[in-house]
Amino acid sequence: MTQDQQDYRHLTRRDLFLAAGSGAALTPLLGGCRAESSGLGQAGQADAAAVFESGSRLTRSNKIEADVVIVGGGMAGVSAALAALNHGASVVLVHDRPVLGGNASSEIRLHILGADEHGARSDTDSRESGIIEEIRLHEVVRNPHRSYGVFDLLLYEMVCRRQGLTVLLNTSCCGAVMASKSRIAAVLAARPGTQDVFTISGKMFIDTSGDGRLGAEAGAEFRTGREGRTEFGEDLAPPQPDNQMLGSSILFTTRRYDQPIPFTPPDWALRFPTCEDLPYRSHGSWEWGFWWVEWGGHIDTIRDNERIRDELIAAALGVWDHIKNSGKHPESANWALDWFGFIPGKRESRRFVGDHVLIQQEVQRGEQFEDGAAYGGWPIDLHPSIGIHSKEKPCLQIRVPMYNIPLRCLYSRNIENLFFAGRDASMSHVAFGSTRVMATGSVMGQAVGTAAVMCIRNKCTPRELGRQAIHDLQQQLLKDDAYIIGATNSDSLDLARTAEIRASSETVQGRAANVIDGVTRGVGPATHRWISDPQQKMPQWIELRFRKPARIREVHLTFDTALNRSMTLTLSDHQNAKMIRHAQPETVRDYELQILDKGGAKTVAQVTGNYLRKKLHRFDPVTASGLRLNINATNGDASARVFEIRAYE
Numbered sequence: 001m002t003q004d005q006q007d008y009r010h011l012t013r014r015d016l017f018l019a020a021g022s023g024a025a026l027t028p029l030l031g032g033c034r035a036e037s038s039g040l041g042q043a044g045q046a047d048a049a050a051v052f053e054s055g056s057r058l059t060r061s062n063k064i065e066a067d068v069v070i071v072g073g074g075m076a077g078v079s080a081a082l083a084a085l086n087h088g089a090s091v092v093l094v095h096d097r098p099v100l101g102g103n104a105s106s107e108i109r110l111h112i113l114g115a116d117e118h119g120a121r122s123d124t125d126s127r128e129s130g131i132i133e134e135i136r137l138h139e140v141v142r143n144p145h146r147s148y149g150v151f152d153l154l155l156y157e158m159v160c161r162r163q164g165l166t167v168l169l170n171t172s173c174c175g176a177v178m179a180s181k182s183r184i185a186a187v188l189a190a191r192p193g194t195q196d197v198f199t200i201s202g203k204m205f206i207d208t209s210g211d212g213r214l215g216a217e218a219g220a221e222f223r224t225g226r227e228g229r230t231e232f233g234e235d236l237a238p239p240q241p242d243n244q245m246l247g248s249s250i251l252f253t254t255r256r257y258d259q260p261i262p263f264t265p266p267d268w269a270l271r272f273p274t275c276e277d278l279p280y281r282s283h284g285s286w287e288w289g290f291w292w293v294e295w296g297g298h299i300d301t302i303r304d305n306e307r308i309r310d311e312l313i314a315a316a317l318g319v320w321d322h323i324k325n326s327g328k329h330p331e332s333a334n335w336a337l338d339w340f341g342f343i344p345g346k347r348e349s350r351r352f353v354g355d356h357v358l359i360q361q362e363v364q365r366g367e368q369f370e371d372g373a374a375y376g377g378w379p380i381d382l383h384p385s386i387g388i389h390s391k392e393k394p395c396l397q398i399r400v401p402m403y404n405i406p407l408r409c410l411y412s413r414n415i416e417n418l419f420f421a422g423r424d425a426s427m428s429h430v431a432f433g434s435t436r437v438m439a440t441g442s443v444m445g446q447a448v449g450t451a452a453v454m455c456i457r458n459k460c461t462p463r464e465l466g467r468q469a470i471h472d473l474q475q476q477l478l479k480d481d482a483y484i485i486g487a488t489n490s491d492s493l494d495l496a497r498t499a500e501i502r503a504s505s506e507t508v509q510g511r512a513a514n515v516i517d518g519v520t521r522g523v524g525p526a527t528h529r530w531i532s533d534p535q536q537k538m539p540q541w542i543e544l545r546f547r548k549p550a551r552i553r554e555v556h557l558t559f560d561t562a563l564n565r566s567m568t569l570t571l572s573d574h575q576n577a578k579m580i581r582h583a584q585p586e587t588v589r590d591y592e593l594q595i596l597d598k599g600g601a602k603t604v605a606q607v608t609g610n611y612l613r614k615k616l617h618r619f620d621p622v623t624a625s626g627l628r629l630n631i632n633a634t635n636g637d638a639s640a641r642v643f644e645i646r647a648y649e
Helices: 003-009 013-020 042-053 075-086 131-142 148-160 213-218 305-325 360-364 429-435 438-458 462-468 470-479 512-516
Strands: 060-065 068-071 091-094 165-168 172-180 183-191 196-201 204-207 252-256 335-340 372-376 380-382 396-398 403-406 418-420 500-503 540-559 588-597 600-607 614-634 641-648
Touching: 068 075, 068 183, 068 438, 075 091, 075 131, 075 148, 075 165, 075 204, 075 438, 091 196, 131 148, 131 438, 148 165, 172 213, 183 213, 204 213, 204 438, 213 418, 252 305, 305 335, 360 380, 360 429, 372 438, 372 470, 380 429, 403 438, 418 438, 429 438, 438 462, 438 470, 462 470, 500 512, 512 540, 512 641, 540 588, 600 614, 614 641
Parallel strands: 060 196, 068 091, 068 204, 091 165, 204 418
Antiparallel strands: 172 183, 183 196, 252 335, 372 403, 380 396, 500 540, 540 614, 540 641, 588 600, 588 614
């Protein structure tokens, strides 16, 4: 044993607490850590960091500063990080796994679900736009063979390779340094694999960790379990409050071979001898496992996560044993396990308390909050806490209209520089049954990433932003292709809004003037897009003429990517059959953007092979009397389709 090892062996927890002085008391690196929100100033921050860093003589200390610090690299955190980065902030994203995506990653493989209900909603274009749509469009084009490893790589490329965004993978938040009782100064994090610890200072902080680790460490108010029926008047809530939550799931995938493949379960696998032992749990196909292999909502989904994993592994193997060996599914003879999840896909743990708690009634009536910053629409989807061991149906789903999620649900009511998004946003347990899915979390993430940058620039708190500049936030989100129910483009700087519009052709449902009507998706019978006459061949064009010549340097184009159709990575053949896993036929593929002036038309952008919905073109400023978009080809549709054109000086 080396002298360093001997010294570390005798470094006790008491030594660390004594060394802390008046700062936060932290346990050693590998033992977990917690910061006390006890009014630490700069001196306290230094003391806390010193104790944190002294946990091991082998540990390397790192100090990082950023505008926005985000904990949690699931889909909500990815969207928050990209939104903040896109608006010029320096960003640090801390994620405790080797790959991004959370429950959508190759480690767990759950669907990214949202308001479109797997394509079941037909009354409006409901699939989420903005950052999550860009990710989905890249995925279906670059990953037609449905590889989760390729999806991991795509997120790595989109996030980890971006300048200005520092991503700390395999790194866990394990403390918070407080500038005061109500303000975070820094995140403490550890990466055991490289023997590094980090003190990450920031101006605004975002918790998208699912379990709410940062917010809990900082002392943000949170809830767990189910509220009683009388607290919010929710008829889907239990009569009395309790600690029951939604459980976690483990998936597996299987592959068909050209000869029988036997399966012998381990003696510790659970047993389900008959189909009656799996009541209401359909298992007629098994290429993607079963979300209803769920358990653990009746215990602590954080502290008992290892126990939950072990029970879920035993349950999943028991289900496969039933399929292979019960004699009820002889067609499974040539099928064998191909992949098995070892990380529970968690549904619920902490839910923070914001200035507003979204409740069942607001979800069911499709509330359009004045401070709406995101939206949802997945059914209220509640599961028995004991999951697979329950004789009840595995879920209760109640369809709901689309509804706004107010900004007041996305920041802490007692920590003044803390936003949150995803599973730990401010919802009752019943409302959470709808908001908890990943596409909804992603649009929350884009909202708070954008809002965090606006708070920094305006030198205000999230609460002040919501009261004083919610319109500005909403307009920025719309400009970035997000959607807020009832909000329309009213950007006074957008020169296109007052332009005269004409096109080579149009349909009755798709008038050319729709490109400036302020809405970028179909809502009910209104298409809100230009659709050229399908009987007329390409090229087609649409033209904007300004009231007076203007200096133009930026043009935004929003194309049609069929937001009424399901789109998500899935290994379920049933769900995959609903999708088009390549460029969407409705999307403009080849186009030319021209600036119009007295001398004629000047091309400022020429694009081939496009499959994205939102395209932004910046160029040297030029005086123009208008602009023209020439559509040379789509990805298959007979009509050119454009939702919106914006123009800026």
